[in-house]
Amino acid sequence: MPRILGICGSPRGKSGTEYALRKALKEVEKTGVETELITLRAKEMGFCIHCDKCIREESRKCLVHDDDMTLMYDPFYYADGYIIACPVYKMSVTGQLSVFFDRLRPIWNMLKKDRAFFYNKIGGAIAVGGSRNGGQETTIERIQNFYNSLGVTIVNLGTPAFGGASLWSHSGSYEGLLTDESGLEDAKRVGERVARMVLTIAPV
Numbered sequence: 316m317p318r319i320l321g322i323c324g325s326p327r328g329k330s331g332t333e334y335a336l337r338k339a340l341k342e343v344e345k346t347g348v349e350t351e352l353i354t355l356r357a358k359e360m361g362f363c364i365h366c367d368k369c370i371r372e373e374s375r376k377c378l379v380h381d382d383d384m385t386l387m388y389d390p391f392y393y394a395d396g397y398i399i400a401c402p403v404y405k406m407s408v409t410g411q412l413s414v415f416f417d418r419l420r421p422i423w424n425m426l427k428k429d430r431a432f433f434y435n436k437i438g439g440a441i442a443v444g445g446s447r448n449g450g451q452e453t454t455i456e457r458i459q460n461f462y463n464s465l466g467v468t469i470v471n472l473g474t475p476a477f478g479g480a481s482l483w484s485h486s487g488s489y490e491g492l493l494t495d496e497s498g499l500e501d502a503k504r505v506g507e508r509v510a511r512m513v514l515t516i517a518p519v
């Protein structure tokens with residue numbers, strides 16, 4: 316059975332972003348596709364220092380940091396689809412998510428062997444901002460650019476949500492996020508869209 320990996324970039328315990336992601340993953344499960352959720356909250360992850368040891372030694376994992384990232388490589392490599400959800404920080408993703416992206420540097424070794432490794436994997440994006448127009452779209456774009464760097468096939472939402480689900484937490488509170496009904500509907504649509512595309516093109 317295909318599996319979709321949800322990644323939450325929020326560092327907070329009571330996170331509206333994680334709530335929206337869980338809504339999306341619930342929609343995935345309705346299609347029979349399996350889900351897994353990784354939160355970056357409280358994870359120890361050192362910066363990629365571009366030493367390229369992983370590249371030279373053709374490793375699938377970082378060879379200098381033995382930290383929480385080590386266990387996140389395989390769930391990422393072998394998922395059939397992704398839903399990356401992140402709060403907006405300075406109109407982009409959180410530092411945690413940015414470090415996660417960079418630490419996937421060993422992916423280069425996989426792409427050298429098979430540049431199509433991610434072509435049949437599907438990616439969707441969810442962004443939660445404290446302001447109504449606080450950079451949700453640029454955050455979604457950041458996530459989609461990450462997908463582009465790997466060759467992941469992106470699903471959008473079309474009109475009127477465009478690139479992905481943009482949610483508004485009304486100044487950052489969990490309770491405020493719960494009032495964004497249309498944003499939460501869009502998050503659910505991201506889940507359904509990613510799952511339907513996975514079922515259409517991912518090898519079973």
Ligand SMILES: Cc1cc2nc3c(=O)[nH]c(=O)nc-3n(C[C@H](O)[C@H](O)[C@H](O)COP(=O)(O)O)c2cc1C
Nearest residue numbers: 325330331332402404405406444445446449484487
């Ligand atoms: C360092 C920092 C930067 C932020 N930058 C933005 C921003 O650029 N635009 C915005 O709308 N909200 C911004 N926020 C607010 C968060 O996106 C908002 O509180 C969000 O709902 C947090 O989601 P979470 O509770 O799931 O972590 C920022 C918050 C922090 C801590």
